[in-house]
Amino acid sequence: MSRSTGRRLGRAGIRDVAAAAGVSITTVSDALNGKGRLPDATRSHVREVAERLGYRPSAAARTLRTGKSGLLGLTVTTYGDEPFTFTEFAYFAEMARAATSAALARGYALVILPATSRHDVWSNVALDGTVVIDPADGDPVVTELVRHGIPVVSDGRPGGALPVTGWVDNDHEAAVLGLLDHLADAGARRIGLLTGNTTDTYTRLSTTAYLSWCERVGQDPVYESYPAHDPCAGAVAADRLLARPDRPDAVYGLFDPNGTDLLAAARRYGLRVPEDLLLVCCSESTVYATTEPPITTLSLKPRRIGTAVVQILIDAIEGLDDDRPIEQVIPTDLIVRTSSQRRSARTAINPPRGPAGA
Amino acid sequence: MSRSTGRRLGRAGIRDVAAAAGVSITTVSDALNGKGRLPDATRSHVREVAERLGYRPSAAARTLRTGKSGLLGLTVTTYGDEPFTFTEFAYFAEMARAATSAALARGYALVILPATSRHDVWSNVALDGTVVIDPADGDPVVTELVRHGIPVVSDGRPGGALPVTGWVDNDHEAAVLGLLDHLADAGARRIGLLTGNTTDTYTRLSTTAYLSWCERVGQDPVYESYPAHDPCAGAVAADRLLARPDRPDAVYGLFDPNGTDLLAAARRYGLRVPEDLLLVCCSESTVYATTEPPITTLSLKPRRIGTAVVQILIDAIEGLDDDRPIEQVIPTDLIVRTSSQRRSARTAINPPRGPAGA
């Protein structure tokens, strides 16, 4: 009845465009989507009419029809008790940014979703695939998604035989070993570790790599751990580490804020960096380039990871699986600054030197 | 034909649940959505069957039918030439995090979208509403959305008579004036400003507030500006500012990294903070609590802003407009630390809390 003439109060639909252009619905659809075989005259005419009516195709209808929504989930698992720690550290922010850019470049958009969510939120959005950051072993959400045929690519090697479509990760063991060697080369005799008591893959692999390195070189492990989600706990743990009787002469901090925390702690104990204490910290933040002294950092290259994860995911969605390897290891980057460079790597470890004049 | 028996290869639909449960589609829908009038026996039976079949309602179909997708856009305008500077600073990360949490708590999810995007990405996702961070005057995307009846709430007072549904912002002028007064109280005679040459509202308002303050107290303005999207330019500009013949004895940096940049520049010129130079910086980062010395920061309270923006938006979507004011001003928070406290101002405010002896 009121079909061909006036829309009630909603947006203009494809029918209205067809009526206004004097063609059929099929023609409009084909003209707008560049399909079918239509003369350019018809095509441009339809386009013009659609533009004039302010026609915008219904994403829901298109998704229903085609089965593709153009949406990718971005899932962040929670650390500790925090309800939702998205972008808790610079790493996540950078990674999410790169993933968003990469997705957009291929016509997809990212939907931010928490790993531990009520079922309904996940059901209410049609996802073509999902990126999972650091999934827990046997994550029920991931299992469910894969069971329903939705591709899942994880940032971080999945544990517990999680059936993901692919993953991207750093070689954390190699990174830690290389970093510890670097500190030892700079003259460190006893290297300490500031780590988290969380069970995520990154923390676990890094810590075990540290322990195995210690065993290899015959050093007693010296480490303090703390709940990574508590910002204050890091400073306290840093203090604890430097207060130990077996105080280390070099420290590696696994988390982003550890660098400034350790620097502050060193100051409180009157330890000079790098003369009395070598410092390295895993961080993506640029502040460590301008601290006093600048601190050596290990970058996990979140941008490359975010990009790679999305590429693999979209390839899987579009059936181009053979393009790229399903598993990718991104090299880390040790940015060496003053805090890990002892002036004389070979001479006495603690030469009494006054501060260089201005 | 092959309708009631076997789904071809896709997911189980509501029809399959109805058939398996021996009821009608209507009954399944009502049972699962808690509508209609059904005895609890039927309801639980249907739920059980649906669970057994692994039934997940199609979000696309539901959206098409109801007109509500449960998705909110989160739009970030670009700074300078950068293609997409999401979470360039800690502010965005925190704000996005809070917005995501708030949305999730009310059953919505956020879709990250760039302000300057190809049309098709915006068309491909059904949005119930959109959050826009710091929209440009007369932003075409915003105009288009509003014209299509989609609620838009902005973070930042919209300029150019942009027809948004609502907005949330700080009182930037008041914040800057209060901060400058604080520096003057601490003994500053000539306060400099490190600012950006971008045209966004925050930069503009803050800069003009600085200029009017200078005029009021009769001080010549001393400022340097730089392209805020270039990380290196900030350090250079900080250096420039302290190299001027009319060197300020206090500086306010508008952007997050300015604090460390200014601190590094001060060190290069042999200026002690706060003795020779008072420092304040607008930042959400926690690193400034542990720098040497700790730096006073102005927090814009991104979490409160993110939460408020989402609440207003969802209220508008659900027609609860009368609940909250459509425009909200969030107070800023000046976190006073050593860098802006001159000794003579009062006695020692911060007794050095060294760790109690080992």
Added chain:
DNA sequence: TCACCATGCAGAAACGTACCTTTTAAGAAG
């Protein structure tokens, strides 16, 4: 006994699009 009503459920019409199939028109080849 007869309305009458509440309860429990089923039928079927949308929602707006994409695409498969069919029709029409118009030349070209026989």
Added chain:
DNA sequence: CTTCTTAAAAGGTACGTTTCTGCATGGTGA
């Protein structure tokens, strides 16, 4: 003139829900 080929466009169905309307049934008050 017929038949074949091809371009151009129309018809109609399906995607999977929600929801309006309506049909039974059985108990209740008059």
